Amino acid sequence: MAVVSLAATRFTKTALAARKERAEAVAKWAFFGMAVAMIIPLVAIIAYLLYRAAPSLSLEFLVEMPRRGMREGGIWPAFIGTLYLVVISLAVSAPIGVLAAIYLNEYARDTWFNRLINLAVINLAGVPSIVHALFGLGAFVYAAKFGYSIVAASLTLAIMTLPVIIASTREALASVPMAFREACWNVGATRWQTIKAVVLPNSISGILTGVILQVSRAAGETAPIMFTGAVFFKAIQPGTVFPYRLQDQCMALSMHLYTVSTQIPNVKESIPYATAIVLLGTVLLVNVSAIGLRVWLRNRKRW
Amino acid sequence: MTDPALSNPRTVGPRPRRRAWAVIGERALETVIRASGVSAILFVLAIFFFVFREAAPVLFSDDFNFLEFLFSAQWYPTSDINVRYGTWALTVGSFSVTALAMVLAVPFGLGAAIYISEFSGPRQRETLKITIELLAAIPSVVWGFIGLTVMSRIIVALTGAPVGVNLLNGGLILALMSVPIIVSIGEDALKAVPDSYREAAQALGATRWQIVFRVLLPAAKNGLLAAVLLGVGRAVGETMAVLMATGHAVHLPHSLVDSVRTLTANIAAELGEAPVGSSHYQVLFLTGVLLFCITFAVNLTADLVIRGVRRK
Amino acid sequence: MSGPKAIEVQDLRLAYGAREVLHGISFDVGHNEVLAIIGPAQSGKTSLLRCLNRTIDFVGSATVSGTVRFEGEDVHKVKDVFGLRRRIGMVAPLPVGLPMSIYDNVAFAPRCAGVHRRGDLDTLVETCLRQAALWDEVKDRLDSLGTALSGGQQQRLTIARALSHQPDVLCLDEFSIAIDPVTTMRIEDVLKELSREITIILVTNLVQQARRLASRTMFLWNGEIVELDTSDVIFSNRPNDRRTYDYVHGIFG
Numbered sequence: 001m002a003v004v005s006l007a008a009t010r011f012t013k014t015a016l017a018a019r020k021e022r023a024e025a026v027a028k029w030a031f032f033g034m035a036v037a038m039i040i041p042l043v044a045i046i047a048y049l050l051y052r053a054a055p056s057l058s059l060e061f062l063v064e065m066p067r068r069g070m071r072e073g074g075i076w077p078a079f080i081g082t083l084y085l086v087v088i089s090l091a092v093s094a095p096i097g098v099l100a101a102i103y104l105n106e107y108a109r110d111t112w113f114n115r116l117i118n119l120a121v122i123n124l125a126g127v128p129s130i131v132h133a134l135f136g137l138g139a140f141v142y143a144a145k146f147g148y149s150i151v152a153a154s155l156t157l158a159i160m161t162l163p164v165i166i167a168s169t170r171e172a173l174a175s176v177p178m179a180f181r182e183a184c185w186n187v188g189a190t191r192w193q194t195i196k197a198v199v200l201p202n203s204i205s206g207i208l209t210g211v212i213l214q215v216s217r218a219a220g221e222t223a224p225i226m227f228t229g230a231v232f233f234k235a236i237q238p239g240t241v242f243p244y245r246l247q248d249q250c251m252a253l254s255m256h257l258y259t260v261s262t263q264i265p266n267v268k269e270s271i272p273y274a275t276a277i278v279l280l281g282t283v284l285l286v287n288v289s290a291i292g293l294r295v296w297l298r299n300r301k302r303w
Numbered sequence: 304m305t306d307p308a309l310s311n312p313r314t315v316g317p318r319p320r321r322r323a324w325a326v327i328g329e330r331a332l333e334t335v336i337r338a339s340g341v342s343a344i345l346f347v348l349a350i351f352f353f354v355f356r357e358a359a360p361v362l363f364s365d366d367f368n369f370l371e372f373l374f375s376a377q378w379y380p381t382s383d384i385n386v387r388y389g390t391w392a393l394t395v396g397s398f399s400v401t402a403l404a405m406v407l408a409v410p411f412g413l414g415a416a417i418y419i420s421e422f423s424g425p426r427q428r429e430t431l432k433i434t435i436e437l438l439a440a441i442p443s444v445v446w447g448f449i450g451l452t453v454m455s456r457i458i459v460a461l462t463g464a465p466v467g468v469n470l471l472n473g474g475l476i477l478a479l480m481s482v483p484i485i486v487s488i489g490e491d492a493l494k495a496v497p498d499s500y501r502e503a504a505q506a507l508g509a510t511r512w513q514i515v516f517r518v519l520l521p522a523a524k525n526g527l528l529a530a531v532l533l534g535v536g537r538a539v540g541e542t543m544a545v546l547m548a549t550g551h552a553v554h555l556p557h558s559l560v561d562s563v564r565t566l567t568a569n570i571a572a573e574l575g576e577a578p579v580g581s582s583h584y585q586v587l588f589l590t591g592v593l594l595f596c597i598t599f600a601v602n603l604t605a606d607l608v609i610r611g612v613r614r615k
Numbered sequence: 616m617s618g619p620k621a622i623e624v625q626d627l628r629l630a631y632g633a634r635e636v637l638h639g640i641s642f643d644v645g646h647n648e649v650l651a652i653i654g655p656a657q658s659g660k661t662s663l664l665r666c667l668n669r670t671i672d673f674v675g676s677a678t679v680s681g682t683v684r685f686e687g688e689d690v691h692k693v694k695d696v697f698g699l700r701r702r703i704g705m706v707a708p709l710p711v712g713l714p715m716s717i718y719d720n721v722a723f724a725p726r727c728a729g730v731h732r733r734g735d736l737d738t739l740v741e742t743c744l745r746q747a748a749l750w751d752e753v754k755d756r757l758d759s760l761g762t763a764l765s766g767g768q769q770q771r772l773t774i775a776r777a778l779s780h781q782p783d784v785l786c787l788d789e790f791s792i793a794i795d796p797v798t799t800m801r802i803e804d805v806l807k808e809l810s811r812e813i814t815i816i817l818v819t820n821l822v823q824q825a826r827r828l829a830s831r832t833m834f835l836w837n838g839e840i841v842e843l844d845t846s847d848v849i850f851s852n853r854p855n856d857r858r859t860y861d862y863v864h865g866i867f868g
Binding site: 020021023024027028030033034035037039048049052095096097100102103104107108114116117119120121122123125126127128129131132133134135137138143159162166190192193213217220221222223226227254255257258261262273276279280283287288291 | 341343350353421431447452453570575595
């Protein structure tokens, strides 16, 4: 009799099981809520910014000069200035960053010295942006006598964004299976021959992603360029392809957003919002293209 | 069986040699690679050196009291009669904003990390991770602008505070900013827990809720702690967002809706006005050294914690 | 017999960190000999091979003592370690086709060594692929990816690659682990053919394979040589060590 009833209840739900199931559902939804709680404000805020920016958003806003002390008009000089800063900082930090990552991932053995380098990279990533600004001011503007200039600001940005490239390149290199390297070493390839033939071709997508992320980071930074080369306002010749010289100061999108939203009274309502949207749009666009590239390259991976 | 094609290929010729320039070129390139690796150390040293060099004169001058610099709440850098350089209020400002941000960001960040790592399906996981990546990409000046415009209005409407740019505003913005790093590092930590733990717990009939609390959280403890520490590092070092969102009062905050100023924002706000080479200017650099040391300590601790995880 | 042996190992010790995995191993291998190394997993077979061509150098935690001589030359004192690795072919247990074309897979090692003339490479690639019994299957698609081949084909590609740098000694580390018996037999035929000209060290878990191919067999256990003798003795009913008998006849442990 007891056996029969046990058999009948063996796979039916007990009160305990039902309670466990409910607890599980609650847990799942609670954690889901926490995940979504970060996304909702993001979407809402961007929508709100777009709504407020709408009156100013147009192609003219992007390509026009600011007028009436930046209270009206466009943001062209700031946009071009950001482009300058990003390209120059990229030209400096991408090679150094990629090579440093190659060193750390492919050459460095586990010695105290290389642990020190690792530590340095981690701390470089953690140095506050305003300290980078102080460093740029002390090192590039004064010590190297570059003055307040595009060069000084770009170099400051380059050092600030170096860890971004190092970290993502290392990750990309580490994702290449060790067996490939060992196969190359076994046939007498040197480390560099191995890197060139197998490691780099198979991690180039990840490296590119890192470089693109550096672009987005550099484009958005304000503090490091604020005291090294970016200014509130700088008139440029409309229509010229290279309006700034390297020793000039320049405007930058991020700096411009700070300026029009805090430093200048009576700016036309929608201009700061539109500037924020352009900056945000640029940065997110760059990031989305990095993600797209990553997904695309991952799908045609060769092993 | 003397098929020529099957004979030892060594008969093809003498052992080949690499061209001299190929070998030399490779050596040169490897030197450059090594130098790039070492450059990371040089940059960190250079940052410390150049910031400290500007700060040094005031540090070693007679009428400067280092203890007062650290622990006095009186910051009157431009006063005519009573110049005071006490950064205590700024330090408290930095840490109160950071603490508030962490109180908000840690549960949400870890909760999201748990959801992504343990509950979501592959598509959902991909979507969430990409969203978080985008969240991390938003420039700090845009966050500051959001705090200045959107958040401050909401705060004024909800709390009835006289101004919307205050401790609460800065804390909320910093929370949103540091969530991505907590989520991604936290998720890594959870992913590092071997699946065998989960399977063993499942075999014992544990629900996923129980697995998370009894198995995963204890096992991933160190990694999660590191995630929080890196979030703290990010929050302490943040400049533009707090400059724009926390208001500008240099005093010890008494409530959530008090305006505060942080160490970082203080430098950004005053460096432009301080005459180059003046003691005010030098003290601002000294604040930079202080910040450098704080974030250095936080990041070092996080790294040691992570290293502890790996060693296990 | 005069002159140096192909490989002479004397009191070789290897430790990963504090854990010693080879406890003083000594043996030698003559020219054109086939030596089989048998033994259970974790007994140090792969580590031993890595000491021969010094790829152990890439393992940060490894410390090696004792001497390994290749053609009379101490491998830890050679100037050109890459040249040394080219004289020792190494085939890993799992087939690794490099993510490049079949042609490039085989031509990789010669290119690294400095051969760049297309004609030389063509000859070499064909010879090596023929030697590895792969030529007929891939001769029409040398441009397709090496990673796209089947497991057995990739293993033969690995062998072709190991032959491409014209080694004097060929080490095979459990090459048949990932391939079917028919392919294994074909490769064994290839090895028999090759053994007329080069020295072969064969690490294997298949007792019968060692018996078929090797003139001498070493039984390695827990980082020590239990017994090293001609295959006839090792696989007979009366090897010198009881443990060898137990292992060979499957009543080990």
